[in-house]
Amino acid sequence: MMTMEQVFARPKSMSKTPFHYCPGCDHGVVHRLVGECLDELEVGDKAIGVAPVGCSVFAYDYFNFDFNQAAHGRAPAVATGIKRVRPDRIVFTYQGDGDLAAIGTAEIVHAANRGEKITVIFINNAIYGMTGGQMAPTTLVGMKTATSPYGRDAQLCGNPIKVSEMLATLEAPVYVTRVAVNTPANLMKAKKALKNAFRLQKEGKGFTFVEVVSICPTNWGKSPTDAHQWLAEKMLPVFPLGTYKDTLGVDKS
Amino acid sequence: MADKVLMKGNEVIGEAAVLAGCRYYFGYPITPQSELPAYLARRLPEVEGVFLQAESEVAAINMVYGAASAGARVMTSSSSPGVSLKQEGLSYIAGAEMPCVVVNVVRGGPGLGNISPAQSDYWQATRGGGHGDYRTLVLAPNSVQEMADMTIAAFELADRFRNPVLLLVDGILGQMMEPVQLPAPTTYDINQKPWALGNPNPRKGGRNLCSTIFLDVEQLEEHNWHLYQKYQVVTDEFAKGAYKHLAVETHAVDDAEIVLVGYGIISRILKTVVEKARKRGIKAGLVRPKTLWPFPSQVLADLAAKTKQFLVVEMSCGQMVEDVKLAVDGKKPVFFFGRTGGTVPSDFEILNEVDKLVRPD
The missing domain is CATH 3.40.50.970 (Thiamin diphosphate (ThDP)-binding fold, Pyr/PP domains)
Structure with a gap:
């Protein structure tokens, strides 16, 4: 007789709330990976999340653990305050490119430089989603958005900012990596990266940073499939996947 | 001790x-x-x-x-x-x-x-x-x-x-x-604090959330009225004297014909002014708000019935004077004397102002 085994279920650290994200958005996938990693490391009941301003402002709705909803860009500062008070908790921020790479540049750089023992998940989809598709600090040169209708002009607005590469120049961070979830293979690598980051935090090693190159089908005006295609063709050459800092060599272990 | x-x-x-x-x-x-x-x-x-x-x-x-x-x-x-x-x-x-x-x-x-x-x-x-x-x-x-x-x-x-x-x-x-x-x-x-994030003690509702976003307009209105009601409780408790030692200090106001109002370092200068004015035969008194919000309006409202005028002194172009006017509610004149830009007024120049108000000729 055949026995049945459940091989796929909602992670315990996630709630039963349906995602409010647009169809095809990567947020849901990354949320799930976060939930899976926290479950597998058995820290779901010890986690405290910090939600940003942006599409994932309601990230707290989808997890079962404690959350703080921070002001725009300030999540790393808020997470600093939380982690300093409760060093035994797994504290992470979840931020978009406008939040982290524009208004919150000072907060992310200095939290990383202090080596705050937190994990930062950085969703880089090259555009402001929630406010309606404006140019982000990571918008590609030539890319059309609501506030760069003729395409991003590097002479006028500079070039897309490469946060992982920047943070990797600092002494304190122990893990800085860039991943994507556009293919099953990349998704598995992204999960491994997230798990590495959370494990390093659990072991009290230091600041960990996972950038996820993502899509915005709605504001890019593309279907999810086309958007993932565009990500592979246009974004990955500018934001190459890979680990930029791995002080303890966890990627190889 | x-x-x-x-x-x-x-x-x-x-x-x-x-x-x-x-x-x-x-x-x-x-x-x-x-x-x-x-x-x-x-x-x-x-x-x-x-x-x-x-x-x-x-x-x-x-x-x-x-x-x-x-x-x-x-x-x-x-x-x-x-x-x-x-x-x-x-x-x-x-x-x-x-x-x-x-x-x-x-x-x-x-x-x-x-x-x-x-x-x-x-x-x-x-x-x-x-x-x-x-x-x-x-x-x-x-x-x-x-x-x-x-x-x-x-x-x-x-x-x-x-x-x-x-x-x-x-x-x-x-x-x-x-x-x-x-x-x-x-x-x-x-x-x-049972509501604190990361509190390991069991609590109602399963988890704690610290947030300020209420997309639903009715929810935000409800939240804002909830905050308002809390501020009313604060105001009421201060007004009823629950924090008497924190709220306000009065000095020589019972027979005062002119009440000086000032807080912080100014209030110490005003105390000297009151003493010097009384030596000159001017019945001056002092109200010093120790808590600026909630503002000790009732003390000033009560004095408005007894005194002849108020002089508010601040190291600004006049900010607290608005709260004093609201408290006095037009019942008596409220005057202002201020120094600003980092200047501290001397007791002498304030005393001159008091003199001018009490003895206009």
Whole structure:
């Protein structure tokens, strides 16, 4: 007789709330990976999340653990305050490119430089989603958005900012990596990266940073499939996947 | 009771915070409050606390937000331009109902102004300061002893009402040295707040959330009225005398024909003015608001029935004078005398103003 085994279920650290994200958005996938990693490391009941301003402002709705909803860009500062008070908790921020790479540049750089023992998940989809598709600090040169209708002009607005590469120049961070979830293979690598980051935090090693190159089908005006295609063709050459800092060599272990 | 010690105002705030159970301080350097972070940078590690110099006042207040949401007694301090930067965080902290203490050692403004003592942040402190419908409690000491006592009271009020409490001090008080008697230390446990993030004790609803977003307009309206009702409770409790020692001080007002009104360092100068005026046969009295919000309106309203006129003195172009006028409600004339830009008026020039008002010829 055949026995049945459940091989796929909602992670315990996630709630039963349906995602409010647009169809095809990567947020849901990354949320799930976060939930899976926290479950597998058995820290779901010890986690405290910090939600940003942006599409994932309601990230707290989808997890079962404690959350703080921070002001725009300030999540790393808020997470600093939380982690300093409760060093035994797994504290992470979840931020978009406008939040982290524009208004919150000072907060992310200095939290990383202090080596705050937190994990930062950085969703880089090259555009402001929630406010309606404006140019982000990571918008590609030539890319059309609501506030760069003729395409991003590097002479006028500079070039897309490469946060992982920047943070990797600092002494304190122990893990800085860039991943994507556009293919099953990349998704598995992204999960491994997230798990590495959370494990390093659990072991009290230091600041960990996972950038996820993502899509915005709605504001890019593309279907999810086309958007993932565009990500592979246009974004990955500018934001190459890979680990930029791995002080303890966890990627190889 | 401990013996009296000689301490500087800025430093005494730091020591009183430690005695109140504060173990977390986040701040950014600015004059004239520098002695306070320097004191805590030394002191907090001795009690296993955290002193962290932030990259900006914006970051510092958001660290305060995080630490407060995790259940700690936490403080930040700054001076006027820096406190402007903290207003974003203060709005979130007030909206999320997180307790914390914020010290403003006020200097001259607007803009960079100067580093001399001023009282020109009264409006910012008492009107919320940041965006949205909210209030912060504001305490205004006038001596080093009161800086100790009010710091401890600030932490208690913050926890009691789950609200930020501001300590509004001017640069003179911050720099002044006076004997002070420090109270006994309080023990504080970060797990005593059931709503705190990361609190391991079982709680209702499964998990704790610290948030200020209410997309549904009816929910936000409900939340704002909830905050309003809380502020009404604060106002009522102060009005009924629950915090008598904190609210207001009056001096020689019973027979006063002119009531002087001033807070902070000005109130000490006004006390001298009252004595000198009485020696000249002028029946002057003094009302000193010790808490600026909620404002001790009733005391002024009651005096409006008895006295002939009020003179409000501030180190600004006139900010608190508006609250005095609201309290007096047109029943008696309210005059103003101010020096601004970091200038401190002398008792002599204030006495001249009193003379002119009482003996116009």
